[in-house]
Amino acid sequence: MPVCTSPMPAAVLTSDGRHATIRPPDQGDRAGLLDLHDGLDDAALRLRFFNVSHAAGRHYVDHVLAARPGAVISLVAVVDGAVVGLGTAELITPDAAELAFVVCAAERGHGLCTLLLEHLTAQCRALGIRRLVADVLPENTRMAQVFRDASPTAEHHLEHGVMRYELDTDPPSRESDQP
Ligand SMILES: CC(C)(COP(=O)(O)OP(=O)(O)OC[C@H]1O[C@@H](n2cnc3c(N)ncnc32)[C@H](O)[C@@H]1OP(=O)(O)O)[C@@H](O)C(=O)NCCC(=O)NCCS
Numbered sequence: 001m002p003v004c005t006s007p008m009p010a011a012v013l014t015s016d017g018r019h020a021t022i023r024p025p026d027q028g029d030r031a032g033l034l035d036l037h038d039g040l041d042d043a044a045l046r047l048r049f050f051n052v053s054h055a056a057g058r059h060y061v062d063h064v065l066a067a068r069p070g071a072v073i074s075l076v077a078v079v080d081g082a083v084v085g086l087g088t089a090e091l092i093t094p095d096a097a098e099l100a101f102v103v104c105a106a107e108r109g110h111g112l113c114t115l116l117l118e119h120l121t122a123q124c125r126a127l128g129i130r131r132l133v134a135d136v137l138p139e140n141t142r143m144a145q146v147f148r149d150a151s152p153t154a155e156h157h158l159e160h161g162v163m164r165y166e167l168d169t170d171p172p173s174r175e176s177d178q179p
Helices: 027-038 042-049 054-066 112-126 141-150
Strands: 010-013 019-023 072-079 082-093 096-103 131-136 155-159 162-168
Touching: 019 112, 027 054, 027 072, 027 082, 042 054, 042 096, 054 072, 072 112, 082 112, 096 112, 112 131, 112 141, 131 141, 141 162
Parallel strands: 096 131
Antiparallel strands: 010 019, 019 072, 072 082, 082 096, 131 162, 155 162
């Protein structure tokens, strides 16, 4: 059962001005989440799961919906009643979680991943999770851009052929906030 720590559902706008909703998934989203993952092409499957198996997507949907409270913080993006994106933060230590995202091909490039990341980060922060990590294939320029835009100071380094991004959930302090 997903944990919700900030007002949800959140009404958001895509970058092309359409209404979308961001909220935790529930069991009623199983079919939509399966459709989202079944609809991924080989390239997207590889970028997301590092292999081209649709079974990986289906197993991941089961995993997210069966997770014990707090183990996987997850949010879906919904447009016109359809689940078009999923963002997850999976606890790896009490204060760190691993991020993963997927957005359906038709909705990419409209800011939904960015919105999912913002809301996931806020939820993780509220739960005491201070560090977010993500393993990204070096050719995944879209995912890299989302992390760089969200956190220009995000650390990243190449580890065994995969780029590991590390983000802080604390918002950067502004000069105007300093005494
Ligand atoms: C990575 C992914 C989740 C991004 O989702 P998205 O909703 O398209 O992301 P956003 O719209 O928030 O941001 C995409 C950014 O990529 C860049 N981008 C957009 N279109 C692009 C294109 N055609 N080519 C390269 N980069 C592009 C832009 O910089 C954009 O940010 P900006 O326009 O705000 O500056 C999505 O592409 C996806 O599902 N890919 C397949 C699975 C995957 O790679 N998952 C990540 C593994 S952790």
